[in-house]
Amino acid sequence: MNSFTKNNIKRGWILYIMLVFPVVWYVVFCYVPMGGIIVAFKDYNVYRGIIESPWSSEDIFKHFKAFLGDRYFWEVLLNTFIIGTVNTAINFPAPILLALMFNELKDGPFKRISQTVSYLPYFISTVAIVSIVIAMLSPSTGIVNNIIKRFGAEPINFIMEPKYFIPIYVLTNMWKNIGWGTIIYIASMSNVNPELYEAAGIEGAGRLRKMWHITLPAIKPTIVILLILSMPGILAVDFETILLLQRPQTYSVSDVIPTYVYRKGLLDSRFDYGTALGLFFSIVNMGIIYSSNKFSKKAADISIW
Amino acid sequence: MKNDQFVNNSIVIKKRNKGAINTSKKFKVTTDTLFNIIIVAIISIISVSLLYPFIYVISVSLSNYKLAAEVTFYPKGLTFDAYGYIFSLKNVQSGYLNTLKYTFTGVFINMIMTILCAYPLSKKWLPGRTAVNIFILVTMYFSGGLIPLYLLVDALGMRNTMWSLVVPAAISTWNMIIVRTYFLNNIPSEIEESCYIDGANELRLLVNIYLPLSKPILATISLFYFIGHWNSWFMPSIFLDDSSKYPIQLVLRNVMVTSGSSFLGQSQAAELGKFMKNQEIDVNSLNNALTIAVVLPIIFIYPFCQKYFIKGVMIGSLKG
Secondary structure: OOHHHHHHHHHOHHHHHHHHHHHHHHHHHHHHHHHHHHHHHEOOOOOOHHHHOOEOOOOOOHHHHHHHOOHHHHHHHHHHHHHHHHHHHHHOHHHHHHHHHHHHOOOOHHHHHHHHHHHHHHHOOHHHHHHHHHHHHOOOOOHHHHHHHHOOOOOOOHHHOHHHHHHHHHHHHHHHHHHHHHHHHHHHHOOOOHHHHHHHHHOOOOHHHHHHHHHHHHHHHHHHHHHHHHHHHHOOOOHHHHHHHOOHHHHHHHOOHHHHHHHHHHHOOOHHHHHHHHHHHHHHHHHHHHHHHHHHHHHHOOOOO | OHHHHHHHHHHHHHHHHHOOOOHHHHHHHHHHHHHHHHHHHHHHHHHHHHHHHHHHHHHHHOOOHHHHHHOOOOOOOOOOHHHHHHHHOHHHHHHHHHHHHHHHHHHHHHHHHHHHHHHHHOOOOOOOHHHHHHHHHHHHHOOOOHHHHHHHHHHOOOOOOOHHHHOOOOOOHHHHHHHHHHHHHHOOHHHHHHHHHOOOOHHHHHHHHHHHHOHHHHHHHHHHHHHHHHHOOHHHHHHOOOHHHOOHHHHHHHHHHHOOHHHHHHHHHHHHHHHHHOOOOOHHHHHHHHHHHHHHHHHHHHHHHHHHHHHHHHHHHHHO
């Protein structure tokens, strides 16, 4: 250690004291729970705690084998995958389209107000959002069924019917996130050199062609990075929204790994089994992030690491 | 505004028509106008549909429940009974007070911990900084998950207390990185050096230079934290046992899931039954009124805070 470093350590003593608090916090609330994962390999006993509980009898992977051999687990995994894929396929491009349209508006109150309105749902709590969705879909009083009834059809109990679950979930998500998602794209669009548009205009390009040939290529790197970042989203579904929207009647499509972990692990107090499930799930998730990053590095030379 | 624009454009077109300008140019001006009209129309439709659900629920909550099915835009059989009733309920009153308590305590702890973490890590010269950065970054990719956290909070004896909500959520690494980036990029190092030579220590530097110069970003992340606590319902639902400690979001969740029965309790439900016979509201009205009561404070502060939120996203994404 040279004298320069020593000097800096001396100079920074107050900083080290400050850092003690957050570092201890990270150890206790992030690293200790990571260690708590060993519960997945134990037979958890409430009275003995994590450390004292015995390792799983006969087989240390007992809990993993239990759910891997359970047909319901595979259904839940498939549900997670389907919901995540449909949601990403629709709600990933949606803000890009909206941002392209915002970008075509002239600056002024209309643009400002419509952008402000579009961000608003993002800040509303999931409970309130779902409560509003349920109110609108109510079979007796909801506006949607009101319209259906006006056309003379029978009202539909949307929340209780499995086939409507995914559309409701995707639309709810869209409502909540579409506006907020545009911010990052609008920012990268504002970096485009205006001379490019002028030059294209002189060449005779219309607005749509400018959009296609100038704006879109300009935001391509942003799109790719956000796409990689959203890949884990294929499995990391919006747990809170699903938990509030699902009913036992729709479990066949709406039950996903996080809600299953919550029900099995917390509500039924099967902590060891639930942790094993959660651990398996995050390993699969890590695999997806890793491989999508690797793919994009190869295909587009863009990487998040 | 938008109309002015169109009017101007069409005037231009008329003038040009008179002036016998070649047809291709005229065609371009009109398609451009048409394009603007289409974009404005689409954006208008989108904006209205994003806003409509709020308007609808506000209107239903202000309507006589017998006419609720007929509501499209404005209330039918205007009544404020639902609001009068929910604010007279003990759970709602205590829910609001709890939320305020958790939110302000939470944000206070958040800000202190975030600054304590971000400030030292913004000093490039600090030995060991990289190691701590990596130590923190790891937690963004790996976590123990829900159940180990639950067991930990339980083991620490925090369950069924406010601390279970504010302490495990003390730092959002994302917000910490935003502040650190701001400190790193926006505080001129000359000021820092000259203060240091003048004999100010690092704590004085933080209080007298860094914090005053970083007000906008501190406002931004305190708003992020504020919204996070205000909207939180899941953690309270697993950590709190006494319904007297529930925050308002959890009260709303329980009304929504159980259609009012569990939340009111038997005696209160009977009372509500009596109450509603003479009134113009039912359980749905209560649910809707409560939803709006929960949403309204956010809608109220939102227009004033919007620009701060966007600033936060920008700084956060620059780092990413």
